[in-house]
Amino acid sequence: MVFDAMASPCCLAALGIVNALGSGERAIWPRLLAGDQSGFCLRDDFVPGRQLLLAAVREPLPKVPEELARFASRNNALCLAALEQIAAAVAEAVLRFGPDRVAVVMGTSTSGVSDAEDAIRALRETQRLAPHFDYAQLEFGGIAEFTAAVVGARGPAYTLSTACSSGARALASARSLLGLGFCDAVVAGAADSLCGLTTGGFSALQALSSEVTNPFSRNRAGITLGEGAAVFLVTRDSGGVQLLGVGESSEAHHMSAPDPEGRGAETAMRRALADAALEPEALAYLNLHGTGTPLNDAMEGLAVARVLGSSVPGSSTKALLGHTLGAAGATEAGVCWMMLDQSRDGSLEIVPHCYDGARDPEIPTLHLARRGEHTPPCAAPRVMTNSFGFGGNNCTLVLGREAVA
Amino acid sequence: MRWGVESHAAWAPGIDTAAQWQQWAKSPEPLAAEGIPDARFLPAMLRRRCTPLSKILLKVAFTCCEEAEERARVRTVFASRHGSINESIALLECVSRGERISPAIFSHTVHNAQAGLFSIAAGNREASSSLAAGPESFACGLIEALGHLEREPGRPVLLVTGDVPLAPTFAALIDEPACSYGVGLLLRAEGGAPCRVEIVPGDALPTAPPWPAAAEFLRFWLSGEPSLLLPGLRHAWRFTRG
Numbered sequence: 001m002v003f004d005a006m007a008s009p010c011c012l013a014a015l016g017i018v019n020a021l022g023s024g025e026r027a028i029w030p031r032l033l034a035g036d037q038s039g040f041c042l043r044d045d046f047v048p049g050r051q052l053l054l055a056a057v058r059e060p061l062p063k064v065p066e067e068l069a070r071f072a073s074r075n076n077a078l079c080l081a082a083l084e085q086i087a088a089a090v091a092e093a094v095l096r097f098g099p100d101r102v103a104v105v106m107g108t109s110t111s112g113v114s115d116a117e118d119a120i121r122a123l124r125e126t127q128r129l130a131p132h133f134d135y136a137q138l139e140f141g142g143i144a145e146f147t148a149a150v151v152g153a154r155g156p157a158y159t160l161s162t163a164c165s166s167g168a169r170a171l172a173s174a175r176s177l178l179g180l181g182f183c184d185a186v187v188a189g190a191a192d193s194l195c196g197l198t199t200g201g202f203s204a205l206q207a208l209s210s211e212v213t214n215p216f217s218r219n220r221a222g223i224t225l226g227e228g229a230a231v232f233l234v235t236r237d238s239g240g241v242q243l244l245g246v247g248e249s250s251e252a253h254h255m256s257a258p259d260p261e262g263r264g265a266e267t268a269m270r271r272a273l274a275d276a277a278l279e280p281e282a283l284a285y286l287n288l289h290g291t292g293t294p295l296n297d298a299m300e301g302l303a304v305a306r307v308l309g310s311s312v313p314g315s316s317t318k319a320l321l322g323h324t325l326g327a328a329g330a331t332e333a334g335v336c337w338m339m340l341d342q343s344r345d346g347s348l349e350i351v352p353h354c355y356d357g358a359r360d361p362e363i364p365t366l367h368l369a370r371r372g373e374h375t376p377p378c379a380a381p382r383v384m385t386n387s388f389g390f391g392g393n394n395c396t397l398v399l400g401r402e403a404v405a
Numbered sequence: 406m407r408w409g410v411e412s413h414a415a416w417a418p419g420i421d422t423a424a425q426w427q428q429w430a431k432s433p434e435p436l437a438a439e440g441i442p443d444a445r446f447l448p449a450m451l452r453r454r455c456t457p458l459s460k461i462l463l464k465v466a467f468t469c470c471e472e473a474e475e476r477a478r479v480r481t482v483f484a485s486r487h488g489s490i491n492e493s494i495a496l497l498e499c500v501s502r503g504e505r506i507s508p509a510i511f512s513h514t515v516h517n518a519q520a521g522l523f524s525i526a527a528g529n530r531e532a533s534s535s536l537a538a539g540p541e542s543f544a545c546g547l548i549e550a551l552g553h554l555e556r557e558p559g560r561p562v563l564l565v566t567g568d569v570p571l572a573p574t575f576a577a578l579i580d581e582p583a584c585s586y587g588v589g590l591l592l593r594a595e596g597g598a599p600c601r602v603e604i605v606p607g608d609a610l611p612t613a614p615p616w617p618a619a620a621e622f623l624r625f626w627l628s629g630e631p632s633l634l635l636p637g638l639r640h641a642w643r644f645t646r647g
Contacts, residue, residue: 120497120574176553179556197511250532
């Protein structure tokens with residue numbers, strides 16, 4: 001017998017989260033429920049001569065410890081802000097299982113690009129690299145190595161980077177590492193930071209909206225970029241919020257545009273449901289990828305209508321948190337986690353879908369959640385979150401929790 | 406856990422054919438830094454979009470997975486320390502000069518650019534991971550591939566590892582053999598020539614060879630040696646044949 005085919009528990013035991021709406025579940029959850037869009041602000045320091053509306057983290061971030069100075073980037077400081085929130089739970093896991101049995105899987109798409117921009121500017125002006133710049137800040141593997149060093153994990157540590165699905169995929173890989181027996185706990189999540197490269201790149205692709213992103217509206221005009229981090233402690237414990245299903249697919253279509261029919265998105269959703277052994281009607285909520293670009297929302301709407309119909313309440317929380325790119329999958333799994341964590345009788349308070357209310361007649365009618373919506377009490381609420389990335393990389397997750405009696 | 410290697414393929418400058426790799430495994434030497442494989446197997450439209458790394462990784466992916474039907478069905482893992490970072494560095498240099506970023510180049514700077522190109526070239530709509538873990542990228546890519554096998558043991562997973570030398574801007578900041586290479590392994594849960602991987606805790610790490618870990622695994626695999634110990638950052642990785 002090579003594999004254990006039995007689905008074993010995959011507990012998302014603790015969440016650390018930071019983004020434009022604040023730091024930690026207690027600060028962020030009420031603002032999400034209220035549909036608070038005050039996290040967006042105009043910045044002119046990323047693309048020369050252009051004011052951009054962005055969902056930046058404005059509070060001070062923790063300082064990367066001196067002994068880890070080679071990892072001192074804004075990206076890792078965001079990661080550290082999230083890690084500090086789960087430090088006690090992670091320390092307990094390291095003690096319980098031993099450091100060799102704790103793994104790290106992180107996601108990022110920017111890594112420390114913002115710090116490399118400074119280094120390159122300094123190089124051009126002074127012909128020397130800034131003494132504090134280290135390649136560990138820029139290379140993709142750096143955030144996983146940094147996280148392992150911060151929490152004292154000595155198991156495998158690597159970084160998934162599949163553009164906007166990175167964060168969701170990190171949780172999928174964490175579950176696999178537990179299933180394979182390479183470890184007994186995983187610190188998994190993602191961080192992404194605003195930088196000139198991504199703001200300039202999306203601006204060049206004409207994908208950025210000049211107003212707050214307006215997903216699924218007929219007036220939608222693109223993405224609003226954001227930044228943040230979300231990290232989980234993942235264990236084989238039962239109870240609590242569980243990762244129940246993973247669905248993945250590739251587009252085989254185009255590097256920066258999804259298949260307009262939404263076939264890749266549909267496959268990812270169907271596979272996630274099959275993996276969780278659920279029928280579509282079992283879902284209480286869908287966190288849409290909902291980037292607010294004409295193409296994404298049109299194809300996602302088609303895919304959702306085919307797989308789930310029009311009754312499951314859904315929202316794109318990118319209209320509250322911005323599109324945090326590589327961190328989006330983990331951040332939005334975090335939104336789902338908080339929704340389940342806040343529930344006692346299985347009734348879910350739904351994070352509203354914030355837009356101008358102008359439905360797009362070209363997109364099948366979806367149930368876009370209004371403020372104050374909640375689902376009826378239920379023994380086992382199940383929720384889904386979609387993440388679709390550049391390069392045609394899709395990952396859908398299903399989370400759930402048994403209601404506390 | 407046990408898994409099997411169904412086929413393998415590799416490319417480095419001047420070392421292309423199976424016979425040349427057999428020869429290299431008998432008397433290995435550092436791989437060359439510069440070189441680009443012939444990528445005429447790709448349609449011209451896609452080839453134009455390919456960076457040197459993309460040509461290398463797609464070349465070993467297509468050689469390792471010869472049948473078009475299987476190529477469209479495998480799940481893939483692309484493991485690379487640097488990925489498309491050289492293209493990002495070039496764009497950062499544009500940004501630092503206040504120039505506009507080319508949208509076409511920008512969309513190819515994602516770490517999963519090669520996975521995306523493979524998906525398009527092979528018509529592949531399956532699960533795909535792209536990852537990095539510094540000098541441990543190959544071993545971490547392997548356990549990621551085993552994760553895909555665990556999720557669905559009935560179908561193979563293609564693991565592709567490779568890199569090109571880091572751009573001169575930052576090359577002095579790292580200590581590694583500068584080489585252009587790619588190694589592909591088609592893995593199965595059952596079937597293929599069996600192998601195991603274990604993590605060996607402890608600080609007593611073996612010395613790294615003067616070529617990348619994926620090439621060292623290939624040398625071990627072709628040599629017929631019973632086991633291989635590769636250094637990691639916090640532990641070692643042991644591979645055992647059989």
